[in-house]
Amino acid sequence: MDTEKIVVAGxxxxxxxxxxxxxxxxxxxxxxIAEAIENKICELGGNxxxxxxxxxxxxxxxxxxxxxxxxxxHGLLKVDFGVEIEGWIADNSFSVDLENxxxxxxxxxxxxxxxSEAEKILSAETAFGELGKVIEYTIKxxxxxxxANLSGHSMEQYDLHAGITVPNVDNKSENVFYExxxxxxxxxxxxxxxxxxxxxxxxxxxxxxxxxxxxLGREILEFIKDNYGFMPFASRWIVKEFGSxxxxxxxxxxxxxxLHHYAVLTxxxxxxxxxxxxxxxxxxxxxxxxxK
Ligand code: MN
Ligand code: MN
Numbered sequence: 177m178d179t180e181k182i183v184v185a186g187x188x189x190x191x192x193x194x195x196x197x198x199x200x201x202x203x204x205x206x207x208x209i210a211e212a213i214e215n216k217i218c219e220l221g222g223n224x225x226x227x228x229x230x231x232x233x234x235x236x237x238x239x240x241x242x243x244x245x246x247x248x249x250h251g252l253l254k255v256d257f258g259v260e261i262e263g264w265i266a267d268n269s270f271s272v273d274l275e276n277x278x279x280x281x282x283x284x285x286x287x288x289x290x291x292s293e294a295e296k297i298l299s300a301e302t303a304f305g306e307l308g309k310v311i312e313y314t315i316k317x318x319x320x321x322x323x324a325n326l327s328g329h330s331m332e333q334y335d336l337h338a339g340i341t342v343p344n345v346d347n348k349s350e351n352v353f354y355e356x357x358x359x360x361x362x363x364x365x366x367x368x369x370x371x372x373x374x375x376x377x378x379x380x381x382x383x384x385x386x387x388x389x390x391x392l393g394r395e396i397l398e399f400i401k402d403n404y405g406f407m408p409f410a411s412r413w414i415v416k417e418f419g420s421x422x423x424x425x426x427x428x429x430x431x432x433x434x435l436h437h438y439a440v441l442t443x444x445x446x447x448x449x450x451x452x453x454x455x456x457x458x459x460x461x462x463x464x465x466x467x468k
Contacts (some may be wrong), residue, residue, distance in 0.1 A: 178264050178333075182357060182457055185259045185266040186466025188222040189455075192257070193270065193467075202274040204249045206230045207241040207412075213257050225258030225265045225336060227379050227410035236326060236363055236371045236441045236449040242378045243412035243420070252280040254451045260407070263334035267359040268467035269453040283364050283450035286318035290344075290362035291452040298360070298456060298463050303350045308343030311362045315344075321369035323449060326441065328360040331455070334405060353458050360456060367447025374442030380426060381408040383436040392418065392425045397434065408438070 196213055210228040217224050227240035233251040241247060256269035271287065273280035290311040297310055315322045328342030343349065344362050363371075382400055396414060403409070414422045429435040443449050457464040 177357065177457075178262070179457065181261045181264040182266070182466055183464070185222055185261045185264050186455060186468075188217060188220045188261075189257070189259045189266040189268050189467040191220060192216050192259070193268065196255070197270070197272075200249060200253065200255065200272050200274075202248070202250050205245070206247045206249060207245045209249065209255070210241050213255075217257070217259050222259040222261050225260035225267065226408040227413070229254065229256035229269070231256070231440070231449075233448055234367075234443040234446045235374070236323060236443060236451070238377050238379055238438045239440045240378050240410050241412065243415040250274050252277070252283065252448050252450060254449070256451065256453065258336065265331050265336060265357070266455045266467050267331065267336065267453060268455060269361065269451050271450040271452065279366060279448065280450070282318060283320060283366065283448055284452075286315045286320050286364035287362045287450045287452040289318065290314040290322070290364065291360060291454060294360050294362070295454070295456070295463075295465060298353070298458065300354055300458050300460050301352050303352050304341075304343055305347055305349040307360070308349070309346035311343075312345045315362060315364045318364065320364045320366055323363035323365055323371055323443075324369050326361070326363050326371060328358060328453070331357045331359060334407060336407065355459050358456050358458060359453055361451060361453035363449055363451045365443055365447055365449045367443045367445045367449070370444045371441045371449070372444050373439035375440055377438050377440040378411045379408050379438040380411060380430070380435045381438070382406050382434070384434055386432070386434060388429060388432055388434060390425060390428060392421065393429055396422060396425050397429065
């Protein structure tokens, strides 16, 4: 692992976070917020590790604006973005209440507290079940439920979800963290604590390389391989390069099994969801919260 790049990616994420926070107000367009964050990441020397996720209310994750999105910021907004430097990733998120709502504020506090309580016990010897238990209990103490089927994850170079899950509930796992790079991301809800696949969003990822018949599809596929590899990307990034005809080609590539099209993860009863996330570099000697 390249500690230096991991730390710098985290510093960029922190800086972007403090810079964007005061600009997020009710009525600002989501497209404007997403592009501001993505441009700022590049300006500071990083790349977006995935499209900025701006998920409102019952949308827990995986909503990014389309190229002509007119959605305005409102409700309980989750801002989730990643910074990548030569494949080394910082993944982080925060939630904002844009309604002056007591429930929104309490939900935000619950996921934030769960994240800080988890950080307190995190070391190379911590068991995943123990960490999940702390998250679950903290959120329940606030009177809410953790989202059980969303979890944190290990990360490797150019690999956002590298195989190990960090539970948000006590799953009794006695496996320990050892050394590695992890995102911890508690979600709190006033619903049942289950999300399912909602409507298709605007995020894709290369799933399987194979031949495609259409010329435009081939050009887009080359562009995706060169620029994103197996990291997620937004349809609006492709439209920016190839124009709006790219949308049909993306759907074609999805139908051919070449691209995976992410659905918007949605709370099953339509209830509110908050999220807090930081990236942690865990070593034998110490734990660094890279995106603090
Ligand atoms: Mn994230
Ligand atoms: Mn994550």
